[in-house]
Amino acid sequence: MSNRMEEQEPVEKWLQELLKLDEAEHSMTEKQLKIVQAAADIFAQKGFAASSTSEIAQRAGVAEGTIFRHYKTKKDLLLSIVTPVMAKLIAPFVLRDFNKVLDSKYDSYDQLLRAIIVNRIEFLEKHMQIFKIFIQEIPFHPDLQEQFQKLILSKVLEKLTVSVEKFQRDGSLIGWSPLTIIRLSVSSLIGYVLARTLFGAKDSVNWDDEAEREATITFILKGLAP
Template identity: 55%
Template structure:
């Protein structure tokens, strides 16, 4: 297994340990499962490989988790319920609470903040991107626990810029969706292509192009 854990993994393990909910073997299984799920995806992963990485017998996994799906849910569901909402918002709060003068300044700060967060927690990002489309129960938890709270805070920020006359007169949810689509596309390509060795990718230019695209599309008519 890796020598150092990502921040979200360490916090969740510590939270579980403080409640005496996770044994030392469970912790090793937990960390190994995250690595394997992130590398190969849920469908291509096997409990035998997870057990090997964790240094336990495969039967040990099934003493703690009835199925491989239970193991996945034990990672993602608690991460969202116990940790991800406060963790995500804590990391994001500085951006959401700052009174930016311009919308492009807000966009730049938001993108830089999220890039920093995702670079520290790449395994969780990969698991969510790979598994949310195929597991309805995970999607429902994600929408209920994380998306709703983040959405409310970003809508308030967008409303401020609408009031200043910096954005086109469209519903706030529409403005958020259009901006999020462009930012999400940039982050997705950057994560899975731009960070690869030898990739033809100028991150500063791509980031600026994304901001310029959003600003031109959402600027009010002259």
């Protein structure tokens, strides 16, 4: 686990990459960029409630008054900075490479599941900081939920539905609603990935990753068999 953690991209790196995506729409001054970087960094480490504008200002190397010239309260600051950043950050990073998986053709549902597992584990190991912000804050911010629904969930569901319906037509999946099949599959996959992340590197836990992965896939396939 330690080796995987060392491979995570620092906040500064993924923020710089994010901002490159947005250059055509908006150009930040150097001072604004420092504030955004500092806010996102502290937000990832401490969460919304524990973050303070004074700490953000100190890390950004600006006066706290500079921040309040643009934002009336800490909430305004964090939501104005982090919500747009998260909205634009999540979509390209979550869908990057994943679109290739979703658009590929598979002979069986278990092949699709395996491709998703491998792809998303690689993503999480590199971008755990992003995932941490997302999981911590999305339950409490309707703006983030709306952006997630619009930018990611709808696109992923559309593509997965096409695959599910294909396997239903060839008789390998039960004739339930594709949304139900996707929900049950994703719930099991997320459970495996989270358990792997939490327990996979602990010496006190006898974790056989290959066996757990195969058990998860078998569980899904048997549960969704016609």
